[in-house]
Amino acid sequence: xxxxxxxxxxxxxxxxxxxxxxxxxxxxxxxxxxxxxxxxxxxxxxxxxxxxxxxxxxxxxxxxxxxxxxxxxxxxxxxxxxxxxxxxxxxxxxxxxxxxxxxxxxxxxxxxxxxxxxxxxxxxxxxxxxxxxxxxxxxxxxxxxxxxxxxxxxxxxxxxxxxxxxxxxxxxxxxxxxxxxxxx
Numbered sequence: 001x002x003x004x005x006x007x008x009x010x011x012x013x014x015x016x017x018x019x020x021x022x023x024x025x026x027x028x029x030x031x032x033x034x035x036x037x038x039x040x041x042x043x044x045x046x047x048x049x050x051x052x053x054x055x056x057x058x059x060x061x062x063x064x065x066x067x068x069x070x071x072x073x074x075x076x077x078x079x080x081x082x083x084x085x086x087x088x089x090x091x092x093x094x095x096x097x098x099x100x101x102x103x104x105x106x107x108x109x110x111x112x113x114x115x116x117x118x119x120x121x122x123x124x125x126x127x128x129x130x131x132x133x134x135x136x137x138x139x140x141x142x143x144x145x146x147x148x149x150x151x152x153x154x155x156x157x158x159x160x161x162x163x164x165x166x167x168x169x170x171x172x173x174x175x176x177x178x179x180x181x182x183x184x
Contacts, residue, residue: 004050004117008124010043015128019135051117060114071179073108074168077101078161086160088153092145096136102129 014036018025025032080101083090090097106126109118149156172179 001050001054001117001120003046004054004121007043007046007048007050008121008128010039010046011125012128014039014043015132016135019132019139047121051121054117057116058114059116059119062112062114066111067179070108070112073104073111075161075165077105077108078164078168079157080104082157082160086153086157087145087148088155088157089148089150091148091153095142096133099129099133102126 017036025036028035078101080090080097083094083097083101094100103126106122106129109122110126113119113122169179
């Protein structure tokens with residue numbers, strides 16, 4: 001569990017650095033971007049390693065069929081992750097789509113994983129996303145984007161979402177966690 005927690009701390013600190021120490025971050029210039037990216041990558045690596053090596057300590061039992069709800073929420077989550085990149089209809093209407101995607105992703109995984117490591121990992125990332133939204137909102141008003149790609153962007157995002165979900169399903173299958181059975 002310590003490796004998992006260290007990974008979470010690196011993730012949170014790297015992502016909130018710009019908001020918590022804007023002057024220092026600005027003085028670091030492009031080198032700061034590289035450092036933040038490296039810390040985020042290291043954090044993700046430590047989260048994966050820490051999660052996989054932590055003993056399974058059950059806290060609650062997911063309800064039967066929760067896997068189907070998880071899969072539906074994952075489609076929504078991945079679609080939200082792509083909103084900013086594809087600039088579809090939600091692009092000009094929704095603030096923080098990637099952070100909301102993180103919240104949906106975390107909730108989806110908490111529905112099907114009732115062990116302590118999952119609660120720590122997914123719960124902390126959901127809490128971080130809410131805190132990050134609050135910090136961003138507190139920094140100033142949202143300058144709503146004027147133009148997006150509309151339905152073309154949505155179509156691109158939908159295709160990307162299906163591809164990413166397919167790849168994620170294959171990775172989960174390879175790790176021994178088939179995602180289309182309905183129960184985990």
